[in-house]
Amino acid sequence: xxxxxxxxxxxxxxxxxxxxxxxxxxxxxxxxxxxxxxxxxxxxxxxxxxxxxxxxxxxxxxxxxxxxxxxxxxxxxxxxxxxxxxxxxxxxxxxxxxxxxxxxxxxxxxxxxxxxxxxxxxxxxxxxxxxxxxxxxxxxxxxxxxxxxxxxxxxxxxxxxxxxxxxxxxxxxxxxxxxxxxxxxxxxxxxxxxxxxxxxxxxxxxxxxxxxxxxxxxxxxxxxxxxxxxxxxxxxxxxxxxxxxxxxxxxxxxxxxxxxxxxxxxxxxxxxxxxxxxxxxxxxxxxxxxxxxxxxxxxxxxxxxxxxxxxxxxxxxxxxxxxxxxxxxxxxxxxxxxxxxxxxxxxxxxxxxxxxxxxxxxxxxxxxx
Amino acid sequence: xxxxxxxxxxxxxxxxxxxxxxxxxxxxxxxxxxxxxxxxxxxxxxxxxxxxxxxxxxxxxxxxxxxxxxxxxxxxxxxxxxxxxxxxxxxxxxxxxxxxxx
Numbered sequence: 001x002x003x004x005x006x007x008x009x010x011x012x013x014x015x016x017x018x019x020x021x022x023x024x025x026x027x028x029x030x031x032x033x034x035x036x037x038x039x040x041x042x043x044x045x046x047x048x049x050x051x052x053x054x055x056x057x058x059x060x061x062x063x064x065x066x067x068x069x070x071x072x073x074x075x076x077x078x079x080x081x082x083x084x085x086x087x088x089x090x091x092x093x094x095x096x097x098x099x100x101x102x103x104x105x106x107x108x109x110x111x112x113x114x115x116x117x118x119x120x121x122x123x124x125x126x127x128x129x130x131x132x133x134x135x136x137x138x139x140x141x142x143x144x145x146x147x148x149x150x151x152x153x154x155x156x157x158x159x160x161x162x163x164x165x166x167x168x169x170x171x172x173x174x175x176x177x178x179x180x181x182x183x184x185x186x187x188x189x190x191x192x193x194x195x196x197x198x199x200x201x202x203x204x205x206x207x208x209x210x211x212x213x214x215x216x217x218x219x220x221x222x223x224x225x226x227x228x229x230x231x232x233x234x235x236x237x238x239x240x241x242x243x244x245x246x247x248x249x250x251x252x253x254x255x256x257x258x259x260x261x262x263x264x265x266x267x268x269x270x271x272x273x274x275x276x277x278x279x280x281x282x283x284x285x286x287x288x289x290x291x292x293x294x295x296x297x298x299x300x301x302x303x304x305x306x307x308x309x310x311x312x313x314x315x316x317x318x319x320x321x322x323x324x325x326x327x328x329x330x331x332x333x334x335x336x337x338x339x340x341x342x343x344x345x346x347x348x349x350x351x352x353x354x355x356x357x358x359x360x361x362x363x364x365x366x367x368x369x
Numbered sequence: 370x371x372x373x374x375x376x377x378x379x380x381x382x383x384x385x386x387x388x389x390x391x392x393x394x395x396x397x398x399x400x401x402x403x404x405x406x407x408x409x410x411x412x413x414x415x416x417x418x419x420x421x422x423x424x425x426x427x428x429x430x431x432x433x434x435x436x437x438x439x440x441x442x443x444x445x446x447x448x449x450x451x452x453x454x455x456x457x458x459x460x461x462x463x464x465x466x467x468x469x470x471x
Binding site: 157292350 | 396
């Protein structure tokens with residue numbers, strides 16, 4: 001199959017077999033949009049992949065306690081199949097490639113029809129779920145809560161928010177010790193990067209200088225807090241109190257600088273580097289004797305708040321450490337620092353936060369919004 | 370809704386529970402919660418779902434004891450899994466004097 005034939009075959013699949021709408025693309029080329037995903041403003045053939053794989057259901061997962069949930073349309077197999085063109089594996093021409101994104105679709109009738117129609121001229125592969133790179137992992141200016149941040153020697157954590165030195169008013173970044181101070185291994189004066197190393201950060205992305213942290217005791221003595229503060233430097237701007245959704249759109253502002261006490265059954269939210277903006281509920285306060293595994297050992301924590309998701313996905317995951325926990329009405333109350341992979345609601349894990357008021361007190365800081 | 374006084378009593382009860390059951394294998398953490406109707410405090414026990422479920426009373430000093438199976442907690446930067454060793458649990462306060470400063 002030559003390229004023209006492959007393009008025509010692709011059009012046949014998208015228009016005739018999948019029932020996608022044909023619209024004029026920005027360069028005049030035909031452009032196919034899944035009508036269930038609304039009007040696409042993507043460009044090029046990959047817009048079909050994007051609209052099918054990410055723009056539809058991934059944004060539509062409802063999270064109770066948050067904004068009005070988006071209605072999820074009934075699943076159709078063509079929503080989860082992307083059609084591309086690639087060089088033939090054997091031969092010098094081109095062939096079609098069907099990438100299905102839901103496990104088990106290989107035996108689906110739609111895949112079988114594609115095989116029957118195009119036989120050796122189509123390659124069918126499982127591609128898994130495609131997810132757009134989150135805005136939280138990018139280099140951003142201005143800086144805002146939720147972004148990837150970290151000491152150069154750690155992988156990635158979250159810029160929870162901003163705080164000022166009580167005495168000088170100097171502005172800095174608030175996160176965990178294990179994010180900005182590498183679990184006690186860092187030296188004040190070390191750099192803080194945004195984005196963090198795991199997200200492609202480098203020395204050119206220095207945004208702060210580690211100024212203070214509370215050491216974490218890994219000998220068995222109890223800890224209460226996992227916190228650190230880096231003084232801002234560099235020339236990036238700041239958007240101090242804006243909480244953004246998973247598309248980077250502002251959802252609201254941190255409502256006050258004085259932290260509140262989180263209570264059992266409070267609805268809470270956070271924005272973090274890995275899982276973005278999520279909703280949860282406080283299931284326990286004053287949790288004692290919680291053992292938390294760090295890369296360098298185990299710390300025992302007291303007076304911790306436990307949170308479970310109220311949505312269909314986990315409240316947090318690795319890389320979300322440092323996120324500020326906010327109530328439903330955006331009042332700050334906790335600093336996320338740990339979690340489990342499973343257990344709790346929907347077996348999505350349990351998230352643990354330390355007391356933000358204690359963090360600010362111990363580090364001599366005022367929250368900046 | 371429980372009052373602050375009730376929660377103070379619940380904390381005392383929680384401490385007694387920790388003294389009696391805190392050493393039991395398979396317990397990952399012990400906190401305080403509320404019943405779904407928000408009228409009574411509860412003792413929330415996080416138990417290791419990879420171990421045999423610990424034998425705990427259904428109530429303790431009048432508070433409902435609820436178990437939540439889960440796995441061990443990890444710091445949530447992206448890091449490697451480490452085994453959880455046994456640790457002593459002495460009560461030492463967090464102190465401002467411990468803060469490392471530039």
